[in-house]
Amino acid sequence: MAGNLLSIGKSGLFAAQAGLSTTGHNIANASVAGYSRQVVVQSSGIAQDFGYGFVGSGTQIADIKRYSDQFLNTQVRNAQASLSATDAYNSQISQIDNLLADTSAGLSPALKNFFAGIQDLAANPSSTAARQAVLSNAESLASRFQSLDGRLQEIRDGVNSQITTKVTLINSYASQIAELNEQIGKFTLSNGSAKPNDLMDARDQLVLELNKEVKANVTPGANNSLTVSIGVGMPLVVGSKPFELAVATSPTDLSRVQIGYMTGSKITVLSDSSLPGGALGGILEFRNNTLDRAQNSLGRIAIGIAETFNAQHALGQDSKAEMGGKFFSIGEAVVGASLTNTPVANPATAPSVKASVVDSTKLTNSDYKVEYRSGSYWVSTTSGGTPVQINPFPQTEPQVIDGIAFDIENAATEGDYFVVRPTIGGAANFNVVVKDIARIAAGAPVVTNTPLDNKGSAKISEGSISSEYLGGAPALPLTLTFDEASGELQGFPAGATVYVSSNGGAPQPFVVGTDPILYKAGDNYNIGGVNVSFSGKPAEGDKFTISANPNGASDNRNAQALGKLQTKNILDGGRATYQSAYAELVSFIGNKTREVQVNSEAGKALLGQVTASQQEVSGVNLDEEATNLLKYQQAYQAAGKVMQIASTLFDTLLSLR
Known part of the structure; x- marks a missing residue:
């Protein structure tokens, strides 16, 4: 009996010792990230039947239980992945927000200064200083566009670098998790049902760290392994096999880094939307939804200013009495053929896609995908807009979609595609073409005159020209005479077509010599791109002359027209000025930045809540562990006392004779 008692005390002593060790282990690792508290689970030893009843044989250690809730762990991982994504997005978009909204370094000051210079030139067209100021302000505007685009390109390069870093880190985590899976599996098999708790904690922490980089889903497997997708x-x-991500270049843009998935030695390029969550997902979302749009929008504004300003400048006359040419350069559309397109042996039959901006007022902020399928080409925005068919194909002339002329030759293989980026280079390639102040076309190429000896009160307007003038100007000078009997204006070139519009209505064609061209005050008369109107009442034989401008140096009519472009609704289909288009970009970035910041704050709160819930289960409570120390200390002492009594009883038995 004494021996049985000694065995019982010994088992209690060992159990208390295990409890003290486990509690001490908890206390030592209380500050270790990912550690889950452990508790000794005891069970009764096998009782022996002595006839009069079963007598216990002490206790035994059934398990060292690890307190870890898989559901709460998943919540923490998901919250962490979401927060990491918004934090990564926020750190990137804040740079653009600060850049565009800067009152001194943004586009607005340069744009205002440029048009202020145009207004000064209109006020004093013969001033050399005013002309020089226009060129200086134009150079500053171009420099501002290029500077803003250069900073956006730096951010884009930084995104490429971060993607590469994140991919390397994700692959490292995958290798470590796979290695721990293997170790845990080996210990599980060798120890039966026992679990290597500390290794499992380390693995869970690695999975949590992985979710900081990319959202990962975890599924339990055999032998306590985890499958991570x-x-x-x-x-x-x-199991013990890690897979890898790889860095790949975009099939249509060699400067754009994308994510690839390794299958053996083959890399499959993934769409950016296929990896949501985590810092990597946040960076990819930022590039797709904000950076691309910001750079495209800035380029669109630059192209819009360049094209519309050039169009008006071309209608003017410079100080040398020559027609104005291009004032700004216009960035060309970038077209990239997919590297996955089917190779063609004969270059003459290779598919070709060309794109050019023909109407900047209709441009959007989107890029376009031109895909060949079902025997034709289809054009859609890369964000997934409704495809537009190129029809007819083969083309007889370029087809214009959203202000972009698509010129496509030769059929392709089913599924081959091209990406067109019409505005991405607009800001970077915005330059001042005019270098000589005398080449600034501030005047108009035509002048009008109402002779003083006219008897009536009618007067002809100053006159202006439209784009038709550049393609076929009428022979000047032109003298118009009023015929009172018929009410007609006579003197237009025979056989020419005069377009007359009343009250801003659509121009109506009148053929000289066939249709009467009646005088009406307020109507606009267009002959070969020359526009004039009349006011007052003419008398019989009154004459009005239209002639070439002999002196453009002191004329300000085209400068006035150029100045009016600042407040004219031109972009977005005639709904936005240059300034309001830029303000829309700044507003979009500002609102998106605020949205991301709010989401980040909410994400931090959510992560704090789910982490607190997780720690209620898994976290080490030092007060509780201190209590356990006392409990196991007392148990140890009590078990020792049992062994002492057993020893005394055994000695008593030995002393009996």
Whole structure:
């Protein structure tokens, strides 16, 4: 009996010792990230039947239980992935927000200064200083566009670098998780049902760290292993086998880094939307939804200013009595053929896609995908807009979509595609073409005159020209005479077509010599691109002359027209001025930045809540552990006392004779 008692005390002593060790282990690791508290689970020893009843044989250690809730762990991982994504997005978009909204370094001051110089030139067209100021302000505007685009390009390069870094880190985590899976599996098999708790904690912490980089889904497997997948179910770790991501270049843009998934030696390029969550997902979302749009929008504004200003400048006359040419350069559309397109042996039959901006007022902020399928080409925005068919194909002339002329030759293989970026280079390639102040076309190429000896009160307007003038100007000078009997204006070139519009209505054609061209005050008369109107009442034989401008140096009519472009609704289909288009960009970035910041704050709160819930289960409570120390200390002492009594009883038995 004494021996049985000694065995019982010994088992209690060992159990208390295990409890003290486990409690001490908890206390020592209380500050270790990812550590889950452990508790000794005891069970009764096998009782022996002595006839009069079963007598216990002490206790035994059934398990060292690890307190870890898989559901709460998943919540923490998801919250962490979401927060990391918004934080990464926020750190990137804040740079653009600060850049565009800067009252001194943004586009607005340069744009205002440029048009202020145009207004000064209109006020004093013969001033050399005013002309020089226009060129200086134009150079400053171009420099501002290029500077803003250069900073956006730096951010884009930084995104490429971060993607590369994140991919390397994700692959490292995958390898470590796979290695721990293997170790845990080996210990599980060798120890039966026992679990290597500390290794499992380390693995869970690695999975949490992985979720900081990319959202990962975890599925329990055999032998306490974990299967980790990312994105749309792509396996990253299966048992002891890690899979890898790779850095790849975009099939249509060699300067754009994308993510690839390794399958053996083959790399499959993934869409940016296939890897949501985590810092990597946040960076990709920022590039797709904000950076691309910001750079495209800035380029669109630059192209809009360049094209419309050039168009008006071309209608003017410079100080040398020559027609104005291009004032700004216009960035060309960038077209990239996919590297996955089917190779063509004969270059003459290779598919070709060209794109050029023909109407900047209709441009959007989108890029376009030109795909060949079902025997024709289809054009859609890369964000997934409704495809527009190129019809007819083969083309007889370029087809214009959203202000972009698509010129496509030769059929392709089913599924081949091209990406067109019409505005991405607009800001970077915005330059001042005019270098000589005398080449600034401030005047108009035509002048009008109402002779003083006219008897009536009618007067002819100053006159202006439209784009038709550049393609076929009428022979000047032109003298118009009023015929009172018929009410007609006579003197237009025989056989020419005069377009007359009343009250801003659509111009109506009148053929000289066939249709009467009646005088009406307020109507606009267009002959070969020359526009004039009349006021007052003419008398019989009154004459009005239209002639070439002999002196453009002191004329300000085209400068006035150029100045009016500042407040004219031109972009977005005639709904936005240059300034309001830029303000829309600044507003979009500002609102998106605020949205991301709010989401980040909410994400931090959510992560704090779910982490607190997780720690209520898994976290080490030092007060509780201190209590356990006392409990196990007392148990140890009590078990020792049992052994002492057993020893005394045994000695008593030995002393009996």
